[in-house]
Amino acid sequence: MFKERKIRKLSERTPKPRSLWRDAWRRLIRNKAAIVGGFIIISLIIIAVGATWIAPYTYTEGRIQDNYLHPNSEHLMGCDFMGRDIMSRIIYGARISLSAAFVGALTSFIIGVVYGLTSGFFGGKVDNVMMRFVDIMFGFPTLILIILLMVYFKSTFSVIEPGTFRGVMSAIDRSMGGMFFIFIGIGITSWLGMARLVRGMVLSVREKEYVEAARAVGAPKTRLLFRHVFPNVLGPAIVAQALQIPGFILYEAFLSFIGLGVNPPTPSWGMMLSEGYVGMRSHFHLVLWPAVAISITLFAFNFLGDGVRDAFDPKQTR
Amino acid sequence: MFEFVVRRILWVIPIILVVSSITFLLMHSIPGGPFDAEKALPQAIIDNLNAKYHLDDPLWKQYVDYMWGFMRFDLGPSIAYRSRTVNDILAQQWPVTGLLGLASFGIAVFFGIPLGVISAIKQNSLIDYGSMWISMLGLSIPNMAMGPLLIWIFALKLKWFPVATWGTPIHIVLPAITLGTAYMAMFARMTRASMLQVVREEYIQTARAKGVREIWVMLKHTLRNALIPVTTIAGPAFAGMMTGSMIVERIFAIPGIGKYYVTSVGNRDYPVIMATTLVFALAVVFMNMLVDISYGILDPRIRYN
Numbered sequence: 001m002f003k004e005r006k007i008r009k010l011s012e013r014t015p016k017p018r019s020l021w022r023d024a025w026r027r028l029i030r031n032k033a034a035i036v037g038g039f040i041i042i043s044l045i046i047i048a049v050g051a052t053w054i055a056p057y058t059y060t061e062g063r064i065q066d067n068y069l070h071p072n073s074e075h076l077m078g079c080d081f082m083g084r085d086i087m088s089r090i091i092y093g094a095r096i097s098l099s100a101a102f103v104g105a106l107t108s109f110i111i112g113v114v115y116g117l118t119s120g121f122f123g124g125k126v127d128n129v130m131m132r133f134v135d136i137m138f139g140f141p142t143l144i145l146i147i148l149l150m151v152y153f154k155s156t157f158s159v160i161e162p163g164t165f166r167g168v169m170s171a172i173d174r175s176m177g178g179m180f181f182i183f184i185g186i187g188i189t190s191w192l193g194m195a196r197l198v199r200g201m202v203l204s205v206r207e208k209e210y211v212e213a214a215r216a217v218g219a220p221k222t223r224l225l226f227r228h229v230f231p232n233v234l235g236p237a238i239v240a241q242a243l244q245i246p247g248f249i250l251y252e253a254f255l256s257f258i259g260l261g262v263n264p265p266t267p268s269w270g271m272m273l274s275e276g277y278v279g280m281r282s283h284f285h286l287v288l289w290p291a292v293a294i295s296i297t298l299f300a301f302n303f304l305g306d307g308v309r310d311a312f313d314p315k316q317t318r
Numbered sequence: 319m320f321e322f323v324v325r326r327i328l329w330v331i332p333i334i335l336v337v338s339s340i341t342f343l344l345m346h347s348i349p350g351g352p353f354d355a356e357k358a359l360p361q362a363i364i365d366n367l368n369a370k371y372h373l374d375d376p377l378w379k380q381y382v383d384y385m386w387g388f389m390r391f392d393l394g395p396s397i398a399y400r401s402r403t404v405n406d407i408l409a410q411q412w413p414v415t416g417l418l419g420l421a422s423f424g425i426a427v428f429f430g431i432p433l434g435v436i437s438a439i440k441q442n443s444l445i446d447y448g449s450m451w452i453s454m455l456g457l458s459i460p461n462m463a464m465g466p467l468l469i470w471i472f473a474l475k476l477k478w479f480p481v482a483t484w485g486t487p488i489h490i491v492l493p494a495i496t497l498g499t500a501y502m503a504m505f506a507r508m509t510r511a512s513m514l515q516v517v518r519e520e521y522i523q524t525a526r527a528k529g530v531r532e533i534w535v536m537l538k539h540t541l542r543n544a545l546i547p548v549t550t551i552a553g554p555a556f557a558g559m560m561t562g563s564m565i566v567e568r569i570f571a572i573p574g575i576g577k578y579y580v581t582s583v584g585n586r587d588y589p590v591i592m593a594t595t596l597v598f599a600l601a602v603v604f605m606n607m608l609v610d611i612s613y614g615i616l617d618p619r620i621r622y623n
Contacts, residue, residue: 132332139333139606140340141557141598143564144579148344148591151583155349250460257462257565258580270462277466277569281481284470291463299458306454 020312021235027311034307040300048094057085059092060265068283078285081275086285089267090293096268097297100182100252101245107187108248109241112194117233119195120202121225131199134192146189146251150260153181177266186251190244197240201233208232239312243305246298253294269294319614326607330600337599338388338592342381345583345591352397352586371397373588384592394589398582404593407578412597414484415574418566419559421490422498426555430502431548434509438544439536441514449506456503465496465569482571493570497563501555508551512544519543546617553609557602 028034047054057075062083069079077086119130153173161167173180205211211228219227253270255261262268269290276286351373353364368374372383387394393404433453437446459467472492473481479492516522517540525539526532564576575594582590 136333136336139599139603140337141560141595141602144595144598145340147580147583148341148348148595152344152348156347246458253460253462254565258568273462273466274568277462277469280466280470281474287463287466287470291459291467295455295459295463298460299454302454302458 024308024311028307031307031310033303034311037300037303037305037307040296041304044094044098044297044300047091048098051092051095055085055088055091057088059084059089059267068279068286070283071285077289078283080272080286081279081283084265086272086289089272090269090289093267093269093272093290093293094297096177096179096256096262096266097249097252097294099179100186101249101301103179103183104186104190104248104251105241105245107183108189108191108244109194109237111187112191112241113198113233113237115191115195116198116200117202117225117230120199120206121229123203127199131196134195137192142189143254146185146255147258147260149185149188150181150255153184154260157181174263178261178263179266182252182255182261185255186248190247190251193244194237194241198233198237201236202229205229205232236312239308242308245305246301249294249298249301323607323611326610330603333599333603334596338385338596339381341592341595342377342384345586345588346377348586350586352588354586371395384589388592388596393593396587396590398585398587398590404589407590408575408593408597411573411575411578414572415560415563415567415576418490418493418497418563418572418574419556421494422501422559423556425494425498426501426505426559430505431509431545433502433506435513435536435541437506437510438513438517438540446510450510453503453506456499457507459499461496461500461565462569464499465493465566468492468496469569482569484570484572484574489570493566493572496569497559497566501559504551504555505548508548509544512547513540516540516544542616546613549609549612549616553602553606556605560598560601 062079062085064083066075066079066083068081069075069083071078075085075087077090080086080089115130115134119127157166157170157173159166159170162171169180206229211224214224214228252261252268253273256268256270257274259271259274262271264271272290273287273294276283276290280287351368352371353359353367359367365374372380375383384394391405393408396402396404396407399407433449437449440446469481469492472478480489483489513536522535522539525535530539560576563572563574564580566572567574567577568580575597578590579594582594
């Protein structure tokens with residue numbers, strides 16, 4: 001009785017636990033640049049979600065007499081080569097860029113984490129073979145692989161055959177304006193770094209005392225993996241993946257720029273740039289607005305990413 | 319050291335095998351062939367053309383034949399450009415992309431590293447904040463936006479440089495800046511962070527205690543050690559510049575390999591696709607190897623094993 005009271009008192013006296021996440025959060029909100037970045041990203045998400053209400057015009061059709069219209073009071077950013085309102089296309093374009101950022105990141109995250117967990121947890125020969133494969137794939141120029149993949153997807157799955165596998169894939173892709181295969185392409189080509197990171201962390205977490213303890217009391221392998229190893233790997237992996245987001249935005253813009261990305265008339269900033277730069281001598285506004293939009297987005301993600309990294313790595317001086 | 323280099327060179331073989339077989343399978347499973355045209359050719363002609371380019375052989379034989387040729391530096395004929403061999407095409411277009419890549423790399427190194435050093439020495443000063451903001455800007459404006467912006471400002475408005483195309487040294491300036499800015503920013507940020515870390519090492523204190531002038535402490539003791547982590551990004555940066563040239567070559571109408579690659583995939587020009595992919599992969603692998611070797615030269619503490 002007496003003992004118990006004493007213990008409780010002690011626990012009341014200990015200060016609130018300071019977890020890694022709470023410390024990181026406090027460092028993050030002190031970083032002004034990161035706050036600005038976060039604010040821009042939140043605004044972009046609001047714009048993307050509410051595009052239907054915010055955009056003044058439709059992004060699909062324009063009036064022929066508005067072709068190449070320069071900015072005026074009716075069309076604040078002017079019109080493009082088909083008379084479509086550029087501001088509306090920029091607003092809808094936020095949807096494309098942000099979904100490439102988040103869904104693309106998620107696809108490659110899942111592939112990388114599953115691969116890395118498997119490799120690290122089984123160890124031995126399996127690990128050796130799986131990691132040598134990753135080493136080899138690192139020699140493959142990513143942009144070349146993604147171009148081949150996109151051409152393959154676009155021409156293999158461009159059929160209208162309801163019911164068959166090809167038909168269903170093609171229908172999904174068409175309903176997403178060509179984004180579906182971009183997600184898959186990003187997923188397939190950019191999981192290597194994540195796999196390496198996760199595998200390395202699994203190897204170190206596996207040797208920790210609490211895993212040893214769980215093993216000693218006879219926890220089955222699956223429980224060790226999902227209950228003890230996986231949660232401790234997840235946090236750092238998410239942070240690492242968040243830092244890659246600007247890269248995924250660039251992938252989508254790159255593919256759409258060279259004509260292997262979204263299907264017209266889906267408005268991608270990359271595609272708008274490629275449509276605009278040819279005629280920019282007399283119609284610079286066709287290039288200016290998508291360039292500004294994509295740069296601001298990348299700027300925000302880079303600043304937030306920098307803040308997050310610094311917050312988790314206090315050793316690095318600023 | 320010797321053993322390390324040999325092992326790295328042998329490592330190229332599996333990379334080339336895997337890259338070539340993935341590329342080969344992928345490009346042959348893309349529907350359509352090199353002889354698809356608006357006006358369909360008679361079947362007999364297509365059969366003859368397929369026989370001429372050995373496209374009627376079984377796939378494994380085509381692959382083996384191709385790789386056998388590749389080892390003897392015979393990359394075969396281009397299908398889309400009937401009169402030229404792939405060797406001709408590469409010989410004509412690689413120097414262009416190579417020169418562009420080299421110029422961008424030069425810009426990245428010769429501006430990026432000094433910028434990082436100055437920021438680190440004047441940490442938390444106005445110069446530091448200014449150059450880090452500029453770096454962030456350079457990192458955030460993608461090639462496809464930077465190119466048109468530079469053309470508009472410096473070619474169309476100020477008329478200092480030609481708008482596009484290739485030929486004289488002045489034509490290199492704008493595309494090289496477009497391609498190099500992001501990497502310049504990367505080098506600057508990396509150098510700064512690395513300098514700030516090294517400055518706190520004990521041997522720097524020792525140097526100061528010995529009475530070495532501060533400028534020499536920074537340039538000789540700090541910078542030399544700070545550059546070691548910076549070399550790690552040189553490999554990926556080089557690879558990025560090579561493939562990043564696809565966009566820049568398109569915007570500036572430069573007859574390089576990056577622009578050609580995208581066209582050749584569209585044309586199903588199989589020999590060209592294979593050759594460019596393999597040469598790109600070789601360039602990446604070779605660059606990474608150089609980086610690994612240069613480690614040991616910069617940092618005697620590192621042992622090859």
